[in-house]
Amino acid sequence: MAKAKSAFVCTECGAEYRKWQGQCGSCQEWNTLTEVRLAPARPGAGSTASAPSGRGGYSGALSREVVDLASVDLSEVPRLSSTFGEFDRVLGGGLVPGSAVLLGGHPGAGKSTLLLQTACKLAQQRRILYVTGEESLSQVAMRAHRLQLPTQGLKMLAETSIETILAVAEREKPEILVIDSIQTMHLEDISSAPGGVAQVRESAAALTRFAKQSNTVLLLVGHVTKDGSLAGPKVLEHMIDASLLLEGGADSRFRTLRGQKNRFGAVNELGVFAMLEQGLKEVKNPSAIFLSRNEEQAPGSLVMVVWEGTRPILVEVQALVDESALGNPRRVAVGLDPNRLAMLLAVLNRHGGLFTGDQDVFLNVVGGVKVLETSADLAVLLAVVSSLQNRALPKELVVFGEVGLSGEIRPVPSGQERIAEAAKHGFARAIVPRANAPKQAPAGMEVIPVDKLSDALEAL
CATH class of the missing domain: 2.20.28 (Rubrerythrin, domain 2)
Known part of the structure; x- marks a missing residue:
């Protein structure tokens, strides 16, 4: 042997x-x-014969033919709607035939709920195969009944063997294949336990290969670790076409779906859902949720406009500055980069004349949104100044702009669209970088362009 x-x-x-x-x-x-x-090498495993392209549309199958780039067909890739507008937005317009999509998230975030809702609704017009490796068929049926979903036409399979799943998929020929989850799947010729590096990598490779050859939409559910990263080998993220992360705490009613990788759409797109008794419901106007403010304006509260994927979203940032009883004052930022907060406080001291070295600074983005871009710099500093001086800012004020180390206010992308979004929600004043100021401000809005941090402080 x-x-x-x-x-x-x-x-x-x-x-x-x-x-x-x-x-x-x-x-x-x-x-x-x-x-x-x-696993021992199998006869013929190294062959690279071209695979059939399957049903019409996008074909991810490999080909031995050498073609000129100019002769490649540029026709629009046909997409399948997921029945959720926010889900389609994050995907870049819908599900692409022959693509592999990985949906990750913490336990209880709603990954299985979102895919079950999508599968039940799509099963009324398309062939869907839902493979569950973590729950029994009765558990899935009870959840669908609790969510009041249409169950007629949805093909279910409780299996963890990749060989069996591929054999059933070859027979059923589904348009969409859902795997819940990839950490429970295993190949017979690999001796390691399910969830291991080899099993996850080879199982995902086999499923992705089938999806490319048959033009089937592959939806994979993936677990995440304590720090929020995807569990399993890093190479798994390179195999798939789109990687989505469903975020939201157990005590929060809202869930955010963020695109971390997408070969068919914009990266870092954001979709917002509300978790109700009937499952996940899309939120078409997330700015209205994140702007649920009190009637009485408090110091340290300010609204900023961030750009998520292809649309602007208005969110509220709150700052609390208090005298520190410690030798090393605390710098806590929830929803923002703590290192950038420390840098902005240094700029405020040097170019704004306001010292916070003996103060604890706490920062929070309302609604659990994670702001990853630099357009929040100016709003963060003005919120800190408002809390430091215990003076509330006007409720109709909105701010955005990047702050440089020399105190200059730099422009940010899509400035006109941000101002228009703020005007649509009734804001009357906006402090923006001078390069982002429009030639004609929207009706009912006063736009104040600034070049330096000192100009913004004077504008308050």
Whole structure:
């Protein structure tokens, strides 16, 4: 009997090594190598015959033919609507035939609920195969009944063997294949346990290969670790076409669906859902939710306009500045980068003349939104100034702009659209970078362009 071979695979980047070592040479991470058993080579496994393109539309199958780039067909890729406008927005317009989409999130975020709602509604017009590896068929049926979903026409399969799933999929020929979840799937010829590096990588590769060859939409559910990153090998994120993350705490009624990778649409697109008794319901106007403010304006509260994917969203930022009893004052930012907060406070001291070195500074973005762009810089500083001086800012004021280290206010992308969104929600004043100021302000709005941080402080 041939001796079983093994290798050591990095859980972060997927690099393989013959021997164990403390640090991965590819990603420089420590203690990330795990041992996996390699399956014996099968006859014909190395063949690269071109696969059939399947039903019309996008074909992800490989081809041996060499073609000129100018001769490639540029026709629009046909998309399938998920029946959720917010889901389609994050996907870039809908589901693309032959694509693999990975949906991640913490336990209880609503991953299975979102896909079950999508599958039940789409099953009325299209062929759907829903494979569950974590729940029994009765559990899924009870959830669908509780959510009052139409269950007629949805094909279900409770299975964890990839070979069996692919055989059933070949027979049923679904247009959409849902796998819940990829961490429970396994291949027979790999001896490691389900959820391991080798099993997750090879199972995802086999399913993705089937999706490309048959032009089937593949929807995978993935678990995340404590720090919010996807569990399993990092190479899994490179295999799929779109990686989506469903976020939202157990105590929050709202869920945000963010696109982290998308080969068919904009990256960092944001969709908002509300978790109700009937499941997830899309929120078509998220700015109205994030702007649920009190009638009496409090110091340290200010509205800013952030750009998420392809649309502007108005969110409220709150700052609390208090005298510190510690030798090292605290800098806490929820929804923003704490390192950037420390840098902005240094700019405020140097170019604004306001010292916060002996103050605790707490910052929070209302609604659980994570702001990843620099357009929130000016709003953050003005909110800090408002709390520091205990003076409330006007309720009809909206602010955006990037702050440089020399105190200048830099322009941000899509400034005209941000101002128009603020005017649509009834804001009467806007402090913006001078380069983003429109030639003609919207009706009923006063736009105040600024060049430096001192100009913005004077405008208050």
